[in-house]
Amino acid sequence: MKRVSKAWVRGILLTGLVSFAWACSGGGETSDSADSSQAADDGKLPFKIGLMTGTVSQGEDEYRGAEAVIAQYGADRIRHVTYPDNFMTEQEAMISQVLNVAADKDVKAFILAQGVPGSMAAIKRVREFRPDMKFLVYEPHEDPHQIADYADVCIMPDNLKRGETIVDLAKEMGAKTFVHYSFPRHMSQELISRRAKIMEERCASQGMKFVFANAPDPTGDQGLPGAQKFILEDVPRQVKQYGQDTAFFSTNCGMQEPLIRSSADNHAIMPEQCCPSPTHGYPGALGIAISEEDAGDMGAIRQAIHEKVAEAGNTGRMGSWPVSVGMVAIEALTELAIKAVEGETGIADQASVASELQTAAKAEVTVLPFEDKQNYYMFLIESVVF
């Protein structure tokens, strides 16, 4: 008797779920189509663009970039979703988010910023039922050779070239030693490990000492707090050993804030963050409150950083890029996506990628293809020193 009633409960639960799902279906479809016809009348974009970024706790720049394009085109035209903070282990959740947005027939292009692991799988799945969907990826984490076969356009900061420019900048700032913080999982990413090698060689040719320091993996057992604590404790140790003319660099976003703070406190050199931008790590590390009206104003933010760095007595020893690379990339990719959907050809050309990035950055941008790939580009923006 007990067995039977248990089965009943399960049966009722299942049927309840399914029938509710059926019941709700009508509402969803009508509201979608109503949306699109209204939008076309307003003279807005006649289609939608899907956009996936991290949350602000993962990296603020892309989220702010998304807010900027939403402000420009409207929340009903840009369907913004976020990938899980714990994106390395919650791949399924990320794929589902992409699939759900792609199911909206009005969404014609999809921007993945950043292209966290799972992007390739998500693109493959979407193309099964939406072969026409355009995919534009900013900063793919997956293997460049592999993802270039699936995405329409991929862009990322020229991390290989930065291996040289960062070391050169550190040298100009007076560095004698260069400390590179990373951990095995990051070093298994091809571009990061190659850049570390380039940095090492460049240091040798510039007469600087290169130190590879192993930090705890923020997705490992100690989590991000453990990794941040390590940086706060280790920078003073390294400065004690190698002196104040030591430049610090870390491959992980979460480590930038403690790295900037302890570099400023110990009068060490911090040439550039992993993802260069005035908003990446600097405001939090130096206690800069960004007011509501200054949120997107890079000039005001740079000025505030200048003042704080001067207060710490470290002027000329800390640097970044003048604009937020994440914001610039999202704005440029949105424009490229619109052009692609409107039928313009050659969006994956070097020239069109460069011109969109330049417009968004309002600064000089160098764009180069990655090896022989004609849809995977690396770009560099000129540095700013605080």
Next chain:
Amino acid sequence: MGKLRQLALQNVVPILFTVLCVSGIIAARADISLPILANDIVTRLSRNLFLVLSLIIPVVAGMGLNFGIIVGAMCGQIGLIVVENQGASGLGAFFAAMGVSIPFSLIFGWLTGLLLNRAKGREMITGMILAFFANGIYQAVFLLMAGPVIPLHNQRILLDGGIGLAITIDLIGTGGQLDRLLRPSIPFMGLPLFIPVATFIFIALLCVALRGYLRTKSGQELRAVGQDMHVAEISGINVDRTRMRAILISTVLGGLGQIIWLSNIGTMNTFQSHEQVGPYAIAALLVGGATVAHATIWHAILGTLLFHTLFQVSPIAGQILLGSAQIGEYFREFVAYAVIGVTLALHAWRTRRS
């Protein structure tokens, strides 16, 4: 009336999750596409069910939820790495990966079993820490030894320097093989609903095998050990050996389940794919109404269905209810893990009451 109340109390977790899923679907109905939701739920069922089922045997044997399943998942990945390295492709390659994973699962499962037999009563936390330990070894082996020591030569899966595996491996040879074998579609609200029949048949075979096994003498011994180790020992059952058997079965099934999971996703996160396996499979089982002391095939099926429906629906529901993309994401985490916490607390409360 009293009976109904008791039933509701017994099934409070699945009921709570059903309510959450249904209200999530209602809240998100403007932004959610039902055919896609249905497709995703079917895919996730086919992808995850095998892994969730692999947890049942240790629960029956009184060893709680096997967090050590991550070790099995790593062995599954070893199978895939070996086969992808050979450049093999097709259904044969898929089963070859399974074949390669089994001896590894047996060796590492045996070691896990040895450890867990020395940590009776603390199997869950021991298994969890063991998984961290095994992860360290796995990373060391495949980052430093793949290439120079372990003869992996396929440039597609290696880093440029020839040492260490790439962070993601596109499963060209083994990806989607079982799913594609028999995957008819039925029209569902304007879009095709794909059903990976072959994968479901494979899972059904496992269900039948599990049921059958639990009725054999060996299976009955597992139950006896699960109910009371001391009594089982007195009645002449070799407790340690029985527990070892449970862990071996669970590890092997975990490896096979991971191959099904990854093959369905199509790409492997070389150094992280296994980490997500344990907590999620366990959460799904708990959501289905299982406890650390009692789990059935039905718990696994219902739990996988509810847990993954909520995972799919809640970010969108949160986004609509609270008006921000990232709050939707936090909403999902908060809801899913809160319910799992409640599940564990309820179990502790009930055990104390009885």
